Amino acid sequence: MQNYKKLHVWNKSHALTLNVYCQTKLFPKEELFSLTSQFRRSSVSIAANIAEGCGKSSRRDCRRFFEIALGSANETEYYIILSKDLSYLKEEIYNELFSQINEVKAMLISLIKKQTLSIES
Numbered sequence: 001m002q003n004y005k006k007l008h009v010w011n012k013s014h015a016l017t018l019n020v021y022c023q024t025k026l027f028p029k030e031e032l033f034s035l036t037s038q039f040r041r042s043s044v045s046i047a048a049n050i051a052e053g054c055g056k057s058s059r060r061d062c063r064r065f066f067e068i069a070l071g072s073a074n075e076t077e078y079y080i081i082l083s084k085d086l087s088y089l090k091e092e093i094y095n096e097l098f099s100q101i102n103e104v105k106a107m108l109i110s111l112i113k114k115q116t117l118s119i120e121s
Contacts, residue, residue: 003054004050004054004055008107009050009108009111012104013050013069015100016043016076017040017044017046017047020040020097023083023089026088027083031088035083035088039076039083042075046076070108077105080098
């Protein structure tokens with residue numbers, strides 16, 4: 001078990017979630033219960049699954065939650081692309097969010113690999 005708040009990937013994913021909430025406030029009201037909700041929930045799920053994984057007693061369980069977080073990161077990446085294609089995000093904001101999500105994904109992949117190596121050792 002580890003303190004999730006000390007993990008850089010959790011801090012980065014939390015910052016991403018705050019940014020997603022800020023940007024989706026500007027989305028059309030008709031998207032509130034569809035794209036806005038899904039986009040927010042997928043970004044929240046990244047940090048939440050990292051936190052939950054850190055509370056597990058086995059490395060295998062921990063890794064599984066990190067994998068779920070990675071799945072949510074991929075989902076969030078899609079919502080970033082979709083939001084840009086629907087012209088809900090300006091190019092500058094799109095680039096910022098896309099950079100954030102790719103950094104989080106890379107960190108999660110590295111963390112998952114480390115967990116896998118620990119389990120196999």
